[in-house]
Amino acid sequence: MTEELIRLRQENGVARLTLNDPGAMNALSLEMTSALAQTLKRLARPEAGTRCLTITGEGRGFCAGANLKRRLSAEERDAMTGSLLELHYHPVFRLLRNFPAPVVTSVNGAAVGAGMSLALMGDIILAGRSAYFLQAFRNIGLVPDCGSSWLLPRIVGAARARELSLLGEKLSAETALDWGLINRVVEDADLAEATAGIAEKIASGPVQAQTAIRKLYWASLHNGFEAQIDLEDSFQTVAALAPEAREGVAAFQEKRKPDFRKVAG
Numbered sequence: 001m002t003e004e005l006i007r008l009r010q011e012n013g014v015a016r017l018t019l020n021d022p023g024a025m026n027a028l029s030l031e032m033t034s035a036l037a038q039t040l041k042r043l044a045r046p047e048a049g050t051r052c053l054t055i056t057g058e059g060r061g062f063c064a065g066a067n068l069k070r071r072l073s074a075e076e077r078d079a080m081t082g083s084l085l086e087l088h089y090h091p092v093f094r095l096l097r098n099f100p101a102p103v104v105t106s107v108n109g110a111a112v113g114a115g116m117s118l119a120l121m122g123d124i125i126l127a128g129r130s131a132y133f134l135q136a137f138r139n140i141g142l143v144p145d146c147g148s149s150w151l152l153p154r155i156v157g158a159a160r161a162r163e164l165s166l167l168g169e170k171l172s173a174e175t176a177l178d179w180g181l182i183n184r185v186v187e188d189a190d191l192a193e194a195t196a197g198i199a200e201k202i203a204s205g206p207v208q209a210q211t212a213i214r215k216l217y218w219a220s221l222h223n224g225f226e227a228q229i230d231l232e233d234s235f236q237t238v239a240a241l242a243p244e245a246r247e248g249v250a251a252f253q254e255k256r257k258p259d260f261r262k263v264a265g
Helices: 028-043 074-079 084-099 113-118 146-155 157-165 173-178 190-204 207-220 224-240 243-253
Strands: 007-013 015-017 053-058 061-063 103-107 110-112 124-128 132-134 184-186
Touching: 015 028, 015 190, 015 243, 028 084, 053 061, 053 190, 061 113, 084 113, 084 173, 103 113, 103 190, 113 124, 113 132, 113 146, 113 173, 124 173, 124 190, 132 173, 146 157, 173 184, 184 190, 207 224, 207 243, 224 243
Parallel strands: 015 053, 053 103, 061 110, 103 124, 110 132, 124 184
Antiparallel strands: 007 015
């Protein structure tokens, strides 16, 4: 099932993950979330050598949110001891939140509901010009989930977060860029190449330092100033003594480009 719903290609430290259910616009079925969690766990292991993770969708959509077409049987529901979100969706988002390498999301087409949350888990978020983002929950009588109500006000502010969630209107890629929701908009035909270029730049960088950077910025969303500068201090102490820093300083002194791939990390 994993091979059917998730395509994975690994090369030079870049793990390229593609949601592969284009007929459902890559909606997150229980099978899809299970496949995602299994794949992310495998990629997070040190032996996987993942230096950068990219996520995109097959076909004309990034991810249409939760798959509402398949209803659980009474037996399946009886077998569950928790909510669908906690058992199937939250593990994916926790794995991404704590992933040991930078994450790049490449949004091709629709990013809807939980699919929008998935896109926002990227440390760098690229979108094709035709892409759009949609908090569709209110349109079907539901509330934001998969971290939307936590992420959105911290990224675009409370007023815009409420607007997106209460009106349930499409947000174009260009407006998302203006609002600071994403990093770059490129032509649809150039999205894969642009994503690959950024992933390669990240993968060739200091992976331990870059992972610490993503941890710092995640922590900054809830830390106070004093807690954050203390965290910077502890992270910098570790980074300064690591092989990556030694290589970076040596390269600077020798007026050459650092080769972070050759050092342990």
